[in-house]
Amino acid sequence: xxxxxxxxKLLSVFKGAPVELKCNYSYSGSPELFWYVQYxxxxxxxxxxxxxxESIKGFTADLNKGETSFHLKKPFAQEExxxxxxxxxxxxxxxKLVFGTGTRLLVSP
Amino acid sequence: GAGxxxxxxxxVAKRGQDVALRCDPISGHVSLFWYQQALGQGPxxxxxxxxxAQLDKSGLPSDRFFAERPEGxxxxxxxxxxxxxxxxxxxxxxxxxxxxxxYGYTFGSGTRLTVx
Numbered sequence: 613x614x615x616x617x618x619x620x621k622l623l624s625v626f627k628g629a630p631v632e633l634k635c636n637y638s639y640s641g642s643p644e645l646f647w648y649v650q651y652x653x654x655x656x657x658x659x660x661x662x663x664x665x666e667s668i669k670g671f672t673a674d675l676n677k678g679e680t681s682f683h684l685k686k687p688f689a690q691e692e693x694x695x696x697x698x699x700x701x702x703x704x705x706x707x708k709l710v711f712g713t714g715t716r717l718l719v720s721p
Numbered sequence: 722g723a724g725x726x727x728x729x730x731x732x733v734a735k736r737g738q739d740v741a742l743r744c745d746p747i748s749g750h751v752s753l754f755w756y757q758q759a760l761g762q763g764p765x766x767x768x769x770x771x772x773x774a775q776l777d778k779s780g781l782p783s784d785r786f787f788a789e790r791p792e793g794x795x796x797x798x799x800x801x802x803x804x805x806x807x808x809x810x811x812x813x814x815x816x817x818x819x820x821x822x823x824y825g826y827t828f829g830s831g832t833r834l835t836v837x
Contacts, residue, residue, distance in 0.1 A: 616763075646825060655724075656764070656812065658825035698763050707752070707777055707819050709826070711763030 618712035633684040635699030645682040725829035746815030
């Protein structure tokens with residue numbers, strides 16, 4: 613079965629510091645990977661998808677099939693980046709997303 | 722509407738009571754999903770509809786859980802004889818396509834169910 617692991621429950625950094633939220637997955641094929649974000653008192657929303665190779669709000673994520681990872685990175689964290697971040701995976705042709713347990717990012721001034 | 726609407730936002734049920742949770746997806750979205758999110762966990766898949774057809778219900782934890790989408794728009798998740806372990810946030814999401822094709826979900830705000 614597919615599995616997504618986010619090893620850090622909490623990541624605390626200072627404003628302007630680089631950020632890397634870790635995500636590892638278990639699946640032997642070619643997955644579709646996503647990052648979702650939930651800001652305080654807001655609904656869960658899509659941040660970015662690996663398939664589109666986009667950069668959203670300064671965040672990027674690269675799929676590393678050798679290491680089965682999809683880490684989320686930002687070179688300079690901002691206070692408004694504080695939120696809960698979930699990594700999610702699906703398989704081409706399938707419907708459901710498998711989510712990790714989430715990492716809370718706290719950016720202090 | 723502009724987004725996915727769920728009601729009620731909060732529900733407190735006595736153990737053994739039946740509950741019904743409603744989801745109104747984005748107009749035109751054919752795919753509708755229900756997820757259960759326990760405290761401190763990520764969302765876990767319950768069931769998936771394509772229009773009115775329930776194509777996957779493999780995540781429903783027991784036969785006390787039932788979902789329907791009779792006209793291919795609004796969906797209802799029903800939980801019969803609620804138990805304390807059913808306490809969670811129930812999330813509805815809709816999409817114009819499938820995640821396997823790279824489409825993202827639009828989530829509702831969720832219904833927080835507390836069984837006492």
